[in-house]
Amino acid sequence: MDTQFGKRxxxxRAARNLTQRELAEVVGITWSQISRYEAGKAKPRLAVLMKLAEVLGVDADQLSGDQAEEEGREITLNLTGREEARIEEFANANGLSFDEAVNQIIAAGLKTRLEGNLDMLAQLEEDVPGAYEKLVELLKKQ
Known part of the structure; x- marks a missing residue:
């Protein structure tokens, strides 16, 4: 979620002609929390973000500023020298860039973890419907 979330x-909210209190009531949070979000003093949990987007009739990625499919999202990993070397070996063996190798490893690891924990998978699907399908599609592209 980027720094412009509150403005979006x-x-x-204004486009829907809702007050902070009205939006908060529908979403199930306090109006002061909406105020904190809009002022940039807090950011919502994923479930709240999804509910805000639903009520406002906008895409959650658009609202949060996370345009992952179009633009990607930068993350920072603290790797040991050994971990970095193993990823480089994997990348070279598979004709991938380092970043592509990291993406593939993370996606495959997440898929394996979700398949091994049905409760986690159910929670993910509840919070982000269709997320598992998107992950599987991502792995097919790689």
Whole structure:
């Protein structure tokens, strides 16, 4: 979620002609929390973000600023020298860039973890419907 989340939330709320109190009531949180979001002092949990997007009739990625499919999202990993070397070996053996190798390893690891923990998979699907399908599609592309 980027630093402009509060502005996008306020804009989307205004476009629906909702007060902070009205939006908060529908979403099931306090109006002061909406105020904190719009002021940039707090960011919502995923489940709240999804509910805000649903109520406001906007895409959650658009609202949060996370345009992962189009733009990607930068993350930072603290790797040991050994871990980095093993990823480089994997990348070279598979004709991938280092970043592509990291993406493939993370996606495959997440898929394996989700398949081994049905409760986690159910929670993911509840919070982000279709997320598992998107992950599987991502792995097919790689």
């Amino acid at each position: 939330l306020a804009h989307a």
